[in-house]
Amino acid sequence: MDMEIFSRVVTSGSMSQAGRDMGLSPAVVSKRLRRLEERLGTRLLQRTTRQISLTEAGQGFYERVVAILASIDEAESFVARRSHLARGVLKISAPTSFGRMHIAPHLGSFLAANPDLSIDLDLSDEFVDIVGGGFDLAVRIAELTDSSLVARRLAPIHRVLCATPGYLDRHGEPRSIADLARHVCLAAANQDPWKLEGPDGQVSVRASGPVKTNSSEVVREAVLAGLGIAFRSTWDVGAELRSGRLRIVLPQYRSSRHVAVHAVYPSRRFLPAKVRVFIDFLAQVYAPTPYWDEGLAAILACGVALEATG
Numbered sequence: 001m002d003m004e005i006f007s008r009v010v011t012s013g014s015m016s017q018a019g020r021d022m023g024l025s026p027a028v029v030s031k032r033l034r035r036l037e038e039r040l041g042t043r044l045l046q047r048t049t050r051q052i053s054l055t056e057a058g059q060g061f062y063e064r065v066v067a068i069l070a071s072i073d074e075a076e077s078f079v080a081r082r083s084h085l086a087r088g089v090l091k092i093s094a095p096t097s098f099g100r101m102h103i104a105p106h107l108g109s110f111l112a113a114n115p116d117l118s119i120d121l122d123l124s125d126e127f128v129d130i131v132g133g134g135f136d137l138a139v140r141i142a143e144l145t146d147s148s149l150v151a152r153r154l155a156p157i158h159r160v161l162c163a164t165p166g167y168l169d170r171h172g173e174p175r176s177i178a179d180l181a182r183h184v185c186l187a188a189a190n191q192d193p194w195k196l197e198g199p200d201g202q203v204s205v206r207a208s209g210p211v212k213t214n215s216s217e218v219v220r221e222a223v224l225a226g227l228g229i230a231f232r233s234t235w236d237v238g239a240e241l242r243s244g245r246l247r248i249v250l251p252q253y254r255s256s257r258h259v260a261v262h263a264v265y266p267s268r269r270f271l272p273a274k275v276r277v278f279i280d281f282l283a284q285v286y287a288p289t290p291y292w293d294e295g296l297a298a299i300l301a302c303g304v305a306l307e308a309t310g
Contacts, residue, residue, distance in 0.1 A: 002036040004069060005022065006033060006061075006062070007062065008021055008022060009045070010045075010062050013051065015030055015033070043057070043058070044061055086116065086277045087273075088116075090118070090137075090275070091120040091122070092122065092135065092136065092137055092139065093122050093139070094121065094138065094139040095125055096123040096124060097216055097217055097220070098139065099123040101236070102235060102286075103282075104121070106285055107121075110278065117274055122135070125216060127140070130149065130264065130266055136265065137264060137265040138263075141259065141261050141262075142259060143258040143260075144262055144264070149265065150265055150266070151263065153260045154262060154283050155260060156257075156261075156290070157261060159233045159234075159254060160234065160254055161229055161230070161249040161250050161253060162229070162230060162237060162241065162246040162249055163230070163249050164223070164245065166226045167226040167228065167229070168247060171183060171184075174229075174249060174250060177196070177198070177203055180229065183229050184227060184228030184229065185205070185208055186211060186223050187209075187219060187230065187231065188218075189212050191207070191216070194207060196231075197253065197254060197255070197256055197257065198250075209228050219232075224240065224246070229249055232246075233255075235290065241296060261286065
């Protein structure tokens with residue numbers, strides 16, 4: 001700041017004019033110049049009542065200050081230009097199955113539209129530390145609570161209880177939540193209890209069965225193999241529901257309407273263009289009614305009714 005004041009005084013030839021240009025009083029300008037000279041241990045300007053002139057040291061200092069200030073302006077312009085361009089490496093965290101099924105297939109078209117970007121996609125079913133892990137953003141499927149992070153909702157999530165027709169033929173179809181105690185309920189060992197919304201409000205079910213695994217994908221294969229009932233998202237089993245390979249169980253129960261796909265990132269201020277364009281891209285691809293829910297309107301109708309009455 002002191003160097004900029006000094007440069008303005010020399011350029012304008014007047015402390016008063018320099019002060020007006022910078023929104024400072026002449027007294028402040030004079031004080032800052034004295035402080036600069038004291039720090040440097042030399043006089044930079046000869047002052048009279050009529051004019052200001054450079055000393056020999058001041059001339060040499062001025063030439064170097066002009067170069068420094070020009071470099072600062074160029075650096076700021078460089079950063080400003082880059083802030084509007086989507087370039088560099090975009091580091092993303094996403095859930096394993098969702099990332100494989102609903103992010104990876106779309107990367108080709110995204111990169112074609114943004115040739116100066118590259119993607120570092122890390123798949124994990126753990127909630128990673130975005131800041132500590134150096135991630136630009138994370139895609140999370142959850143009912144998010146308040147945090148220091150910023151979240152943008154990308155798509156709704158519908159989770160339903162389902163099983164194969166063969167399993168239901170062998171073991172009978174449950175008619176109430178209480179009936180689930182008599183059935184094999186498939187869930188990953190690290191999964192929270194099933195939180196369901198139904199006609200009587202929220203209920204929680206602790207799944208138990210003969211298959212123990214830490215993998216949600218193993219649970220998916222187990223329910224498709226007819227081993228029991230699972231609580232799955234339509235983004236995961238929508239095709240099987242449409243084809244009849246899986247059937248909805250207790251259709252009046254579904255996941256919380258607050259669960260959704262979110263893009264989560266550290267701060268709204270100075271959001272890099274590479275993060276913004278990727279979030280906008282996913283929001284456009286998924287749309288308010290995601291493609292994975294196409295053809296499931298009848299199946300999800302009771303869930304919509306629950307939202308209207310909840």
